[in-house]
Amino acid sequence: MLRRALVLLSLLAAPGLSPAAAQEAPPMPARVVSMNLCTDQLAMLLAAPGQLVSVSKLARDPMSSAMATEAMAYPVNHGQAEEVWLMQPDLVVVGSYTAQAAAQMLERLGTPVLRVEPAYALADVPARIRTLGAAMGRQAQAEALITAFETRLAALREEVARRPSAALYYANGYTTGDQTLAGEILLAAGFENIAGARGGGQLPLEALAMAAPEALITARPYPGASRSEEVLMHPVVRRLRAAHASTANTGNDWICGTPFVLRAIEDLAAFRKDIETETE
Amino acid sequence: MTRALALLLPLVLVLAALSLSLGPADVTLPESLRALFLGGDGPLPMVMREIRLPRVLLALMIGGTLGLAGAAMQGYLRNPLAEPGLLGVSASAALGAVLAIQTGLSAAFAMALPLSALAGAVVAVLILVVLAGPRAETLTLILAGVALSAVAGALTQLVLNLSPNPFAASEIVFWMMGSLADRSVLHVWLALPFMALGVLLLAGVGRGLDALTLGEDAAASMGIDLSRLRLRVVLGTACVVGAGTAVAGAIGFVGLVVPHLLRGSVGGRPGPLLWVSAAGGAAMLLAADIAVRVVAPDRDLKLGVLTALVGAPFFLHLVWRSRGERA
Numbered sequence: 001m002l003r004r005a006l007v008l009l010s011l012l013a014a015p016g017l018s019p020a021a022a023q024e025a026p027p028m029p030a031r032v033v034s035m036n037l038c039t040d041q042l043a044m045l046l047a048a049p050g051q052l053v054s055v056s057k058l059a060r061d062p063m064s065s066a067m068a069t070e071a072m073a074y075p076v077n078h079g080q081a082e083e084v085w086l087m088q089p090d091l092v093v094v095g096s097y098t099a100q101a102a103a104q105m106l107e108r109l110g111t112p113v114l115r116v117e118p119a120y121a122l123a124d125v126p127a128r129i130r131t132l133g134a135a136m137g138r139q140a141q142a143e144a145l146i147t148a149f150e151t152r153l154a155a156l157r158e159e160v161a162r163r164p165s166a167a168l169y170y171a172n173g174y175t176t177g178d179q180t181l182a183g184e185i186l187l188a189a190g191f192e193n194i195a196g197a198r199g200g201g202q203l204p205l206e207a208l209a210m211a212a213p214e215a216l217i218t219a220r221p222y223p224g225a226s227r228s229e230e231v232l233m234h235p236v237v238r239r240l241r242a243a244h245a246s247t248a249n250t251g252n253d254w255i256c257g258t259p260f261v262l263r264a265i266e267d268l269a270a271f272r273k274d275i276e277t278e279t280e
Numbered sequence: 281m282t283r284a285l286a287l288l289l290p291l292v293l294v295l296a297a298l299s300l301s302l303g304p305a306d307v308t309l310p311e312s313l314r315a316l317f318l319g320g321d322g323p324l325p326m327v328m329r330e331i332r333l334p335r336v337l338l339a340l341m342i343g344g345t346l347g348l349a350g351a352a353m354q355g356y357l358r359n360p361l362a363e364p365g366l367l368g369v370s371a372s373a374a375l376g377a378v379l380a381i382q383t384g385l386s387a388a389f390a391m392a393l394p395l396s397a398l399a400g401a402v403v404a405v406l407i408l409v410v411l412a413g414p415r416a417e418t419l420t421l422i423l424a425g426v427a428l429s430a431v432a433g434a435l436t437q438l439v440l441n442l443s444p445n446p447f448a449a450s451e452i453v454f455w456m457m458g459s460l461a462d463r464s465v466l467h468v469w470l471a472l473p474f475m476a477l478g479v480l481l482l483a484g485v486g487r488g489l490d491a492l493t494l495g496e497d498a499a500a501s502m503g504i505d506l507s508r509l510r511l512r513v514v515l516g517t518a519c520v521v522g523a524g525t526a527v528a529g530a531i532g533f534v535g536l537v538v539p540h541l542l543r544g545s546v547g548g549r550p551g552p553l554l555w556v557s558a559a560g561g562a563a564m565l566l567a568a569d570i571a572v573r574v575v576a577p578d579r580d581l582k583l584g585v586l587t588a589l590v591g592a593p594f595f596l597h598l599v600w601r602s603r604g605e606r607a
Contacts, residue, residue: 224443
């Protein structure tokens with residue numbers, strides 16, 4: 001317990017992590033390892049050449065990662081403390097829910113660990129960029145990214161005359177409401193979510209059919225079949241999806257709070273315009 | 281026999297109607313029945329025909345055939361502990377189904393799913409019948425079942441854990457416990473031909489099973505062809521368990537509890553017990569499927585959880601009794 005507290009204290013005192021220290025020219029951690037899909041992408045966007053030593057294995061998976069090609073340039077880790085320790089990092093970045101055992105082990109061994117929460121909303125994206133930028137000693141890079149993000153987001157948020165109803169539908173009949181990142185992407189693109197103001201949860205197939213949303217946005221199936229994704233091929237879902245000539249899917253741009261969510265909003269807004277011209 | 285059936289068939293009908301009227305969409309029974317049969321505008325006919333009807337049909341088919349298969353296995357092995365779920369037949373069928381899905385065979389050819397599950401079930405029933413012999417020792421039978429379940433379960437988990445699909449590993453629960461959530465008419469058509477074949481095969485074994493209660497020699501002297509009887513029980517059981525497991529996962533204990541409860545109503549004769557058990561099995565699975573939706577409406581509670589909660593105490597009771605008999 002005492003050791004944990006000491007590690008925490010040393011973390012707080014570590015340059016670059018507290019706002020006060022960030023103002024003085026902070027020493028930049030020379031070797032950064034990221035162990036989480038979302039921090040992988042932010043770190044790749046922020047890092048100085050040679051600063052990022054390794055990203056997680058998922059960063060190379062095009063189903064999940066919007067930067068799969070860029071990630072090929074970095075060695076990957078598999079979320080295990082031993083391999084990360086051997087990389088001799090000055091800073092390890094993890095998600096607040098993943099690789100906790102490895103993160104605690106690395107802290108006990110004296111490596112500074114930064115835990116970054118997932119982005120639950122579009123407003124969290126600049127905050128996460130700022131946190132990571134400060135920890136990596138890349139404040140200028142972070143502020144530039146944030147300005148670009150906010151300018152483009154403001155341009156994308158247009159007033160729409162009518163919001164078509166839409167539902168997000170994933171494997172196992174899961175859906176996400178307005179209080180999620182995916183839900184905010186849907187709102188920003190000019191749709192109204194039938195799930196309403198809620199987080200994620202089960203949307204029974206029957207409830208989906210009865211709500212009959214104008215647009216159904218489903219997840220792309222992963223390679224290798226699964227019974228969980230079978231529901232996305234159910235006749236009811238297929239009929240709802242077939243209501244329009246064009247279809248929309250959630251994809252790697254949707255998963256993490258990175259500037260790539262803007263691309264998701266753009267694509268989805270184009271889909272909305274498609275179905276609006278169709279119904280006119 | 282007719283008295284038990286006269287009571288069970290209306291019960292099945294009532295449960296089927298109740299199941300049809302149950303769901304997140306808030307509609308009355310007459311409304312939903314009108315939408316089911318007459319169609320109409322709006323999403324309700326689609327909900328009734330594409331979501332609720334397949335669910336009720338599958339519960340009827342799978343429950344009925346599990347009851348039938350349980351009665352047939354108990355009759356043939358002359359052991360009240362025989363049941364496809366407990367003896368690893370369902371687990372082997374699930375392994376077959378998982379292999380068909382994970383190798384991509386079922387995507388290329390839809391019938392590969394029930395066929396592969398059927399193959400798994402055939403292997404399991406054959407191993408059981410050969411190991412346990414014509415007069416099944418309880419101990420041998422149960423140990424063989426434990427071993428089969430363990431091997432099939434472990435291989436299923438291995439295959440699902442090695443899958444590149446991130447959802448596959450979490451589906452171990454579905455294959456071990458079974459569920460009828462979000463099944464479509466497609467699944468009914470996949471299962472139906474094999475179930476029909478299985479029911480046809482098991483339909484002819486009643487007289488043979490009755491004769492077998494007097495012993496093999498007596499049965500043979502009554503003109504019963506024992507090897508044909510065995511073939512029918514093996515293939516019939518494998519057909520129905522394979523088809524059911526392929527679309528709904530392994531659902532245990534139905535084939536154990538139902539024949540046990542109804543044996544008294546037919547004077548303990550295994551032949552008539554077949555049909556009474558089929559009706560009873562359909563009623564039990566319909567009731568279980570109603571219960572999972574009432575207990576946890578939006579959680580997809582697995583069917584096997586309920587059937588095991590009801591069935592396991594029965595199983596313990598039967599083990600206790602058979603212990604007393606041997607002493």
